Amino acid sequence: MSLWRIRAAVEDRPGQLAGVVGAMAAEGGNVVGLSIHADPVGVVDEFIVDVPGDHRALVREVARRSVSDSVAAVPAQPREVGDDVTRSLLLTARLRSEPNQLPEALRELLLADEARWSNLTRPEPEFLEEPETTLLVPVGPLRGVRLRRPDRPFTWTESARADALVRSVLPPAGPVPTSGSLTTSGGTELFVWQVGAGDAEPLRRLHRRCSEETTRRRYFTVMRELSPRMLAVFCDPEHGLTLAARPAEGGEPVALAHLMYTPDPGVGEVAFLVEDSCQQRGVGSALARTLTTIAADWGLAEVRAETVAGNRPMQRIMRTMGATLRAPQHGTVQARLPVAGSVPPRRPGRLTSLMSEPGAAGQRLA
Template sequence: MALWRIRATVDDRPGYLSVLTASLALRGVNILTVQVHTTEAGAVDDFLVDAPDALDEADLVAAIARGRGRDCWVARSEARGLVDQPTRVLGLATRLVHDPDATGAALQALLGADEVSWRPDPAGPAGGVGGQTMRLADPVGGSYVLGRREPSFTPAEYARAQALVELSAAVARRDADRVTLVLPDGTEVVVRPATAEDLPAVVELHERCSPRSRQRRYLGGAGSPSPARLRRLLDPARGLTLLATAGSGGATEPVVAMANLLGEGDEAEAALLVRDDWQRRGLGSALLRRLLGHADRAGTAAVLLHVQAENEPMLRTVRRLGRRVPIERDGPLLSVTVPLAARPGLPRQADAITRTD
């Protein structure tokens, strides 16, 4: 027995696929996997089959024709073709998470392309599928151009490839947000977006903070939030969570601060937690500025901070922004509004301080 890949177009009508599979079965061909690609010309069925050694390419093409298939393409396959498509795509996605520069190789593996190139010009309105050529928009700029002699690309393959490119771009943007800050005392910290894998380190951060620091952050009890709540903070539906790590920022480096930006319409809410032995070193100010920068780029009109009136360190951090900020008081709680994007009646204020302290 030998493995073959067969792709053929079948009229999208009841019973037509069964006629094709019956024609293959009469020749002793066992269908191992099948994928269906919907196109304007009909349903394109992609089979991985196990056929008797006596059958050659011409025999398989003839069997497809007798089964009412058309535009047939047949090629020998390898054992790796037995891996189902979802598993293969997930494997490629995992590779891109660890190495976004491997986008071209991942696209080639996904589609069996003969060539993949990147061009600086955008895909434009001509982007998409055109027979043996596929053009994909790169979200960070430019486009990928793929070529394959046969079979022709399908819209379903285009959708899969574009999703893979967008995943790679998202990972690249995440890595671009990773920066090394030099604090006023010369200490270096790495600031990066949080991920779900950071939960143990963030739990440890809370355990190493004093009850007073935790109470100032969460405006309630002095205990640590539940792991479920911390998990939601690490991956907010709208917003951003930044972590500051000592040393090189590796997975084993301790997290010394967490900054949260939670979006709510035109406004977002910001909050900081800095480990006690890292306070009064300019880290909170640097993190708050990065949150405000992210909110500004996202088009947020204002960022709101809820601060206890006795929390002088946080109020001092806000004053260091050099902006005029409205403050409302409700008993022991202050609501500080930091305006960002210009809107009627609220002119945008420029930063008066550019240092990171």
Template sequence: MPLWRIRVKVEDRPGRLAGLTRVLAAAKENILGITAQIDSAGVIDEFLVTGPRDPGPLMDALRQAPSAETIAAVPASPAELVDEPTRVLLLASRLKASPQALPEVLRDLLRAEDAAWVDGAASADDLEQDGGGELLVRVGGARHIRLRRPAMPFTLTEAARADAMVRAVLPSAATPSRVHRLRLADGAGLTVRELDAADLSELQRLHDRCSPESRRSRYGGAVDALTPRMFEGFCDPGRGISLVARPEGASEAAAVGHLLYTDRPGTAELALLVRDDWQGRGLGTHLARLLLHIARDHGLAEIHTVTDAGNGPMLTLARRLGAQLTPLPGHATEARFSTTRDHHTARPQPN
């Protein structure tokens, strides 16, 4: 019986996946595999199913499901029924034995039609999937691999997978430092490190020195003080990653930034709080850029934040870092950052 790999873009709401599976069940199609991926426009549900020789009627039925939008279907082979983690581990083993086979491994990883080396620099926009079935994967400073798959455009999740596979074969870097240094345009230097349990009082003072407007922009509502329970969540590595920035030679924090894990696989929420006397100097942008680099190292495909539509500084930061902005109900705006793009400046250097 023919096998088909079918992708459906759906609204990220409870019950949408169940609606698609009901359509497939009504068509008496057997679901052999299912994954959820992140894309710049939302969530992509992918199904590996047994199906008819002509998938047209099935695709028409799926289009009638609530919130189902773009749908693509390509023929699959029995070889694709292999356990996916096992397949990736075998590709990684093959790459370790033959690093020169990187283009072919990336092609097989993402089931692309072809892969080829591309020399020369590429713009940040070129590093994103272009919606036409091409993906440019950075390999070092001036080389890339171009993957083509016209029938099924690449997702942000797949871009992150390709990036992780590339970094598996690049020369090993030193153990990442938990302390980083930032240098602002005005010459001010700051050290940045992960938040720990000893920072509670200092972070409470940071909140006290921020205006109500700054705290409202950070939390989306009135928050008078940082409670121990909130702080405990910031320090929990199971909930996310938090960084505190201190001016060189000072003991009081100037800013704090967070990556807060969400219930969507491969994503996290970005949040920043910058002391009022440090605002307008580029600290928020530098801290956000560092958090995006860390997100990439942790295998996250997309970072997002929701802010008031009138929060000019945050929207400016988002545009500067190449985020996609989407208006939301209630005078809000969502900014979505891809971790696989070049965020315009060199990576912050660790101590």
């Protein structure tokens, strides 16, 4: 028997993962470890499999059920069979006393072949640059850690794990703001806060002021009235986070921004509603940047947005931030954006309490 680490992109629908595991079992393979990753190709499953004899027949069966040709299989060691969370916590504890060992800890966390400090202010031509098999993890504005692993590309989930390990050993930044001011690219000052049950009537009035086209772009159908059930979802931290924005000088809310959990591990979904009179002023872009920062602070690897094919402003916002857009299918467009590293490294965790605590006016979110 021998251990193999096998990575494949499995179609994200019921029964597909079970089919892959069944195919492994038919070849005598015993799955002893499983990790689910977000990646540009979609959901990637990484198995550690105990294989009797030659592993190639098993890999061929996995490839036959994969949505892409990029099935990777590399030998695994017994020490790699374990709990990823436990290993991460142990590495964090070790770094508390030996912070200079960060490259080695990241190498161990991601099972990389090389890891070393790198100066972010100048290129390093001697370090082989391969976008998928080289990962740069920023550690402050001037330096970072470069990792290389030729046999397997790094996934967005692994980038998020590395970013979380770095932030876990950086010094704390003091009190965490829970609401605050936000300036758009056009110079508009907004005040942003987490919505609660007391915001029901102002949010209902916001929806009534929006045109049918604006609500259709947000909800895929015309919604002039915010139902009690929808408001309950917006206010429930078990579903995610909803922020409201109003002019800094006061008044009614003019926009909503949502960051919601999804069934896919490490993936959040974002959505926005901006009142017609405030559109084309950078409000959506400012809220998108804020939600991306929050998503990274939560440890998410990716945010997604789905919108109607005709919602050009939303698509432009996501594309400007670096998202990849899928061609329209059934009248909808999906944008996917990796978010690891979006939190400025000298202020770790500053947005965490946005999920539950009341706001303190005057703080700046981003």
